[in-house]
């Protein structure tokens with residue numbers, strides 16, 4: 001199994017090979033500032049006690065408070081959280097927002113817990129971490145399997161533990177509890193803005209065929225936006241299976257179908273395929289929107305998409321990056337493509353601190369403007385340096401972090 005933190009460090013070295021940064025800076029970025037592991041005891045519904053392991057990694061805060069989501073997954077471990085925290089530092093620098101990088105998680109299968117158990121666990125994570133969190137210290141958000149409702153519980157628990165009433169410590173909250181307009185769809189929508197800004201640079205057709213791995217928060221929002229903008233979503237998947245419908249999936253109907261049946265399989269008119277087959281479909285745009293390490297040296301040479309838009313974090317290994325680059329398949333990297341979530345989270349934090357509530361159109365216009373500017377700058381850098389978009393994004397981000405660290 002690929003270690004995501006090792007992959008993140010390989011990406012760092014790959015970028016610093018073509019742009020000479022001070023060795024000391026690369027060494028410092030190779031180590032998070034702080035790693036925390038806590039035990040969270042939960043009284044289960046059957047009266048037994050279970051102890052879960054929770055994490056927070058604070059990678060770098062040179063540009064602002066640590067910022068990053070909390071993941072609930074059975075495979076989550078400290079190496080995954082370290083990698084995700086590292087990518088957050090770079091992502092916030094790419095977006096040029098005043099935040100550093102952090103990430104959190106709990107190892108668990110959330111489907112195996114009742115709602116009461118999940119709430120108790122989420123509140124326990126906050127009590128264990130409260131000392132290192134705060135609007136000017138560390139501002140968590142949702143990630144895989146963590147929802148606005150969970151952010152609401154966490155924000156409430158933090159208020160009790162700290163007395164801080166700003167509600168600016170957790171983002172991705174429900175709107176009624178201080179959340180921002182536009183946060184729910186921000187990652188998918190941001191990815192679309194980036195794609196749209198770069199589409200003609202890579203000579204893609206006006207109406208593209210799109211395959212999306214993962215139909216969760218990010219993937220389903222992306223699917224709806226691509227469809228609404230006239231593109232054809234031909235395939236998507238969840239952890240159980242993938243479906244293909246070459247004449248295009250009605251994504252709104254699929255959302256209703258999934259909510260009713262708890263699966264994608266059997267959607268009228270579709271054919272069931274495997275997640276691996278989805279990644280290798282001939283299409284204009286492939287959107288990984290699930291987990292890490294999906295495209296590796298084992299399948300990269302069989303990818304037939306014309307462009308890959310990374311909405312998941314770390315779906316492509318460094319070895320696969322080399323193969324895709326040599327095949328001329330552009331990869332829009334996660335630290336740019338999925339930065340819409342953290343950008344709108346930062347707007348939420350700012351609104352909470354100023355006690356304001358911005359309209360959806362104001363939020364989306366600010367988001368679009370940042371992503372057009374930064375995707376344009378990264379594309380230009382990749383052309384100047386004759387390199388891929390990931391290395392260009394790393395170089396831009398590290399240059400900004402270096403400045404804040406006094407290099």
Ligand code: NAD
Pocket residue numbers: 142143144145146187213214215216217218219237238239240275289290291292311312313338339341342
């Ligand atoms: P989610 O839990 O809402 O959805 C994850 C989806 O992936 C689900 O449909 C799940 O069934 C599917 N999945 C899980 N394992 C799979 C597998 N092995 N093969 C195929 N599909 C699988 O999570 P999300 O918030 O949509 O996050 C998805 C990705 O986007 C993650 O990499 C996350 O870090 C990244 N991301 C999320 C946000 C955000 O705002 N939520 C922001 C930036 C990046």
